[in-house]
Amino acid sequence: MRALMLTADYPPRVWSGIGSAVASQAASLVGVGVDVHVLAPAPVVVGEAPAGGRGPVVHRLGRGRCPVRPSEFDLVHLHSLALSDLAFEIRRRFRLPVVYTAHSLLDRELEGVPGAEAWQRLQAAVLSQSDHVVFLSSDERAAAVSRAPALAARSSVVPNGVAPPPPARPAPEDAGPIVFAGRFTRTKGIALLEAIVRRLAGRRRFVVAGGHGDAAGHGIVAGLAAAFPEACRVVGWLAREALDELYARAGLVLMPSRYEPFGIVALEAMRLGAPVVAAGVGGLVEACGAGSGGRLVYSRDPDVWCAEIREILETPAVWRALRRRGPAYVARRHDPARLARRLLHQVYRPLGRVGAA
Numbered sequence: 001m002r003a004l005m006l007t008a009d010y011p012p013r014v015w016s017g018i019g020s021a022v023a024s025q026a027a028s029l030v031g032v033g034v035d036v037h038v039l040a041p042a043p044v045v046v047g048e049a050p051a052g053g054r055g056p057v058v059h060r061l062g063r064g065r066c067p068v069r070p071s072e073f074d075l076v077h078l079h080s081l082a083l084s085d086l087a088f089e090i091r092r093r094f095r096l097p098v099v100y101t102a103h104s105l106l107d108r109e110l111e112g113v114p115g116a117e118a119w120q121r122l123q124a125a126v127l128s129q130s131d132h133v134v135f136l137s138s139d140e141r142a143a144a145v146s147r148a149p150a151l152a153a154r155s156s157v158v159p160n161g162v163a164p165p166p167p168a169r170p171a172p173e174d175a176g177p178i179v180f181a182g183r184f185t186r187t188k189g190i191a192l193l194e195a196i197v198r199r200l201a202g203r204r205r206f207v208v209a210g211g212h213g214d215a216a217g218h219g220i221v222a223g224l225a226a227a228f229p230e231a232c233r234v235v236g237w238l239a240r241e242a243l244d245e246l247y248a249r250a251g252l253v254l255m256p257s258r259y260e261p262f263g264i265v266a267l268e269a270m271r272l273g274a275p276v277v278a279a280g281v282g283g284l285v286e287a288c289g290a291g292s293g294g295r296l297v298y299s300r301d302p303d304v305w306c307a308e309i310r311e312i313l314e315t316p317a318v319w320r321a322l323r324r325r326g327p328a329y330v331a332r333r334h335d336p337a338r339l340a341r342r343l344l345h346q347v348y349r350p351l352g353r354v355g356a357a
Contacts, residue, residue: 008080028340137283161336175251184213189256195302263287270326293326
């Protein structure tokens with residue numbers, strides 16, 4: 001099969017987890033025999049990228065002529081709402097089916113955010129018009145189907161794959177810093193993070209990585225760095241290698257999210273042995289399920305979170321057990337090649353071209 005992927009976020013300069021997830025999926029699909037071409041706005045590295053010998057072909061999408069011939073493909077896989085007009089124009093002209101991956105549900109993620117209504121309406125239209133919709137967790141699919149029951153017949157759950165960890169390194173002898181990694185926004189639980197840091201800063205070290213948030217979130221993080229310069233280090237948005245290094249030496253990783261469609265940070269941390277303490281919401285319930293290297297907290301009370309953190313960090317047997325379980329759990333449930341085959345056989349192949357005999 002030949003798949004044409006449309007994404008507004010793609011390496012080398014990713015600004016969210018979506019860019020990394022799409023790149024991993026594209027490379028994994030190539031590995032199972034799909035000819036993948038990626039259309040993305042600049043900046044991207046144009047041409048074939050190596051991924052186990054061969055990778056997806058990447059094209060820079062500009063305002064002029066389309067850099068590929070859509071008629072040569074079997075389907076369009078849309079990852080970014082900003083490119084939805086292009087996806088459906090290709091379908092109209094060339095009768096290619098459109099697969100849409102809903103990386104989040106904007107009715108949930110942007111609830112109450114001023115100016116979000118236009119994006120929410122656009123996503124509702126894309127959900128209703130796509131030939132098939134892929135959700136990253138069962139919770140996301142259930143929420144979408146509850147609003148639009150017709151989605152039940154043309155949607156699937158295919159989680160993101162998580163790359164195998166880099167070569168094994170010696171486990172830390174004791175717990176390192178408590179790490180938060182993500183966007184500095186309300187939905188990522190930045191206010192709860194603040195409350196936790198203020199309670200534990202006298203006894204624990206924190207590293208806050210990320211950015212790309214809202215004014216309130218950036219203000220909270222700046223306030224923590226100013227109030228606790230010795231205990232709370234803010235390192236900004238890290239490249240993949242630096243983030244992996246941070247996870248590998250973390251005492252644990254916090255995900256105090258209010259909304260989380262999938263939970264890629266939890267899985268990337270666990271694959272490197274970092275225990276995770278995560279909110280019991282959305283995709284995190286599946287990402288940090290039984291047998292994982294994570295613990296779920298079904299409360300927004302910072303004292304409850306602090307008690308969970310202390311139990312893990314102050315009980316060596318618990319800490320070591322979570323470190324041991326995490327990598328195996330991620331490898332078992334989120335192998336990129338297995339999930340690429342699932343996408344190919346459960347979504348791509350049954351779909352065929354719109355109007356095909």
